[in-house]
Amino acid sequence: MGLVVQKYGGSSVADAEGIKRVAKRIVEAKQNGHQVVVVVSAMGDTTDELIDLAEKVSPMPAGREFDMLLTAGERISMALLAMAIKNLGHEAQSFTGSQAGVITDSVHNKARIIDVTPGRIRTALDEGNIAIVAGFQGVSQDKKDITTLGRGGSDTTAVALAAALDAEVCEIYTDVDGVFTADPRVVKKAKKIDWISFEDMLELAASGSKVLLHRCVEYARRYNIPIHVRSSFSGLRGTWVSSEPIEQGDQKVEQAIISGVAHDTSEAKVTVVGVPDKPGEAAAIFRAISDAEINIDMIVQNVSAASTGLTDISFTLPKTEGRKAIDALERNKGGIGFESLRYDDQIGKISLVGAGMKTNPGVTASFFEALSDAGVNIELISTSEIRISVVTRADDVSEAVRAVHSAFGLDSDSDEAVVYGGTGR
Ligand code: ADP
Ligand code: ASP
Ligand code: MG
Secondary structure (H helix, E strand, O other): OOEEEEEEOHHHHOOHHHHHHHHHHHHHHHHOOOEEEEEEOOOOOHHHHHHHHHHHHOOOOOHHHHHHHHHHHHHHHHHHHHHHHHHOOOOEEEEOOOOOOEEEOOOOOOOOEEEEOOHHHHHHHHOOOEEEEEOOEEEEOOOOOEEEOOOOOHHHHHHHHHHHOOOOEEEEEEOEOOOEOOOOOOOOOOOEOOEEEHHHHHHHHHOOOOOOOHHHHHHHHHHOOOEEEEEOOOOOOOEEEEOOOOEEOOEEOOOOOOOEEEEEOOEEEEEEEEEEOOOOHHHHHHHHHHHOOOOOOOEEEOOOEOOOOEEEEEEEEEHHHHHHHHHHHHHOHHHHOOOEEEEEOOEEEEEEEOHHHHHOOHHHHHHHHHHHHOOOOOOEEEEEOOEEEEEEEHHHHHHHHHHHHHHOOOOOOOOOOOEOOOOOO
């Protein structure tokens, strides 16, 4: 029996009962002969509550202090979980990200893992302990400051530890039975996927399916770590995310033409109005944005009006970066030369993902027809080889997701998808 890494999300450890339930599950894995490393998130909505608290104290808190604050959430759950396991008669030790050897760059609030040196975890395991690691955090290589990995970052901690410890599997325990063809909170008839390739999962995650974080899937693909996404509330088999299809019975699970529909309402749209239509303008805008360490998603440039020679450039970015982006552009207004800025945070994005898109030319047309039949207006479009995304009004998103899901025949005709916990925040 090898080593397993199990990650429990916030909704799985939302209260004392949840922590005790999860502790039992962890002990079972240990009793089955595995070495067990557990990555745990903050309890319930603790991280959101800490963010709300920080905002009351300061509208733009310094990254270093903000990270220090947020990592407190995972410290609470790791210590409580270790206590609950000891109470069941098993040895457990908890470790912060820094103690577990999670080394990152120094970009606060969204640091990247650059190395994992899990010496203390190995020792703890060799001494017969279950090792509990606080997710979502690390320590910066240069300044030795505490960092966080961005929202949902415990998924990445889990896969990074699984890779560094050469684990058999990384199990991600959450509040739904696996990865579904759409968010079960929005589409009751969403179907559980038995197996999905890293490529399709990467696109779903990048498009907002927060059941797995994009960076975590990227990491798993790079190190070829199979992920098993499943519920901590049921004993059901979940979704395998891996490079090769799994076997079921004596058959390989087929790659679906369409894997699913993702949506995202966490982005906003910035429009730079009245930009001179000449070389170098887009470069100047996006240099200012990238110097502020802001990642953007979609970009559209409108046709310039012949009479003025001016054009508009719109792009989308996380709402949490909105203020920073506007400040950065205003600061560089003279150099870039635009008329004004517009900020719209009432947008949503809907994406259809599937490797089969490459070879089925009708997919794009059917996608737009489904949106049009649902009366949804499209504001921006972007595509990749295996994904098509549109931006719409935020209010239209749920309706649009359901319409596209039905149009592609993804609705389940049997059970409704179960959501066991969580507030969906
Ligand atoms: P955790 O606290 O365990 O990390 P998250 O809230 O981050 O849980 O992720 C689980 C949630 O992801 C589910 O409750 C569900 O609402 C949402 N979700 C979005 N898209 C999907 C999808 N395609 N399949 C399953 N869950 C999804
Ligand atoms: N607690 C962090 C968050 O809510 C990290 C995580 O749950 O993965 O984003
Ligand atoms: Mg999560």
